[in-house]
Amino acid sequence: MxxxxxxxxxxxxxxxxxxxxxxxxxxxxxxxxxxxxxxxxxxxxxxxxxxxxxxxxxxxxxxxxxxxxxxxxxxxxxxxxxxxxxxxxxxxxxxxxxxxxxxxxxxxxxxxTDGYGFIANLRQHAPNWQPDAGPAAVIGAGGAARAVVAALLDSGVKELRITNRTRLRSEQIKSEFGARLVVYDWAQAGNMLEDAATVVNATSLGMTGKQPLRVPLDALSSDALVTDLVYTPLMTPFLTEAASRGCHVVDGLGMxxxxxxxxxxxxxxxxxxxxxxxxxxxxx
The missing domain is CATH 3.40.50.10860 (Leucine Dehydrogenase, chain A, domain 1)
Incomplete structure (x- = not known):
């Protein structure tokens, strides 16, 4: 041997x-x-x-x-x-x-680990973010949105507003995640941003090659943290407009x-x- x-x-x-x-x-x-x-x-x-x-x-x-x-x-x-x-x-x-x-x-x-990645990205790029500072608003109700909703509720958000082009999907998430969720019609998406402390685009709208996200930001507070799960481009039109209104914005690559x-x-x-x-x- x-x-x-x-x-x-x-x-x-x-x-x-x-x-x-x-x-x-x-x-x-x-x-x-x-x-x-x-x-x-x-x-x-x-x-x-x-x-x-x-x-x-x-x-x-x-x-x-x-x-x-x-x-x-x-x-x-x-x-x-x-x-x-x-x-x-x-x-x-x-x-x-x-x-x-x-x-x-x-x-x-x-x-x-999507929810973990979402929160870790916010913590890294917005270290002063306080989940209980005010309502969170989530745009979208797909798989990524479900992970974001779970993570935000777990982090201490007291009220979570959600909207989706198909309202039924938002209602399904509310039925599973509970009373802290408030469903808004897609046509009223701009209204749900009023006094929101955290705003999330969890749709693919605004991604390169996709339709833009057409949600009016007139009610958005300059104190809000705004993030987009899309990272191509890094600065989506949604984030660019939010930044122009004085908001702290976080791109989606970190997630x-x-x-x-x-x-x-x-x-x-x-x-x-x-x-x-x-x-x-x-x-x-």
Missing amino acids: TENSSQSPIPHAPLAGVIGMPIAHSRSPQLHGHWLRRYGINGHYVPLPVMPEHLAEVLRILPRAGFVGVNVTIPHKEAVLALADAVTDRAALIGAANTLIFRPDGKIHADN LLHQAAPGFERWFGRRPEVDAETRRVVLE
Whole structure:
């Protein structure tokens, strides 16, 4: 027996990635690749285009192929909940998961870190933000909005106003999240900004290639914190107009960066720092 043959085999570098369809636009490989290089970690993070009809099969195979977890994006964030062996309370409440951890026994643990990323972004770029300073107003009622609503309520917002082009979706969120929510008709979206301390665009309106967000900001207080989940462009017309009215504005890129940190730590064993260099790399 040779000397080398008696040694333990070299463990495979941990693999992680992001699953979605389409996936080419995702900035997650740039982000996680930057962190892997920064901390000298022998691991890999790859984009994984997966069709909905193949999702269950792929999730069964990935742990056996050396994957320790994946991020999940459109259109799979809801479907993975039914395929997971364990689901965190916040993922169940939001009704979607964006982070999967594959345990050594192959079981799948599903979590949602979007709300964490949203609040961490506000804390970083608006350190004086007080969630209980006044009502919060959320525009939109999709999956991202659900994560934002859960995070704002958990952080101490006492009244949360919500509007959506389809009122029924807002009503559904109110029925699940409770009496602190007040639903506004889409036509009255501008009115819900009156005396609001925190205003969030949780729709894709205003994104490059999408229709603009046409909500009048006449009632917006200059003391309000205004943020947009859209980060292409970084300064959306919504944020530009809010800034012109004296508001403190926070772009949406930080939410993407911060929501990724818990998954990276679980997969690769190091809590990454979200700083100016991280933003620069992802914007390249």
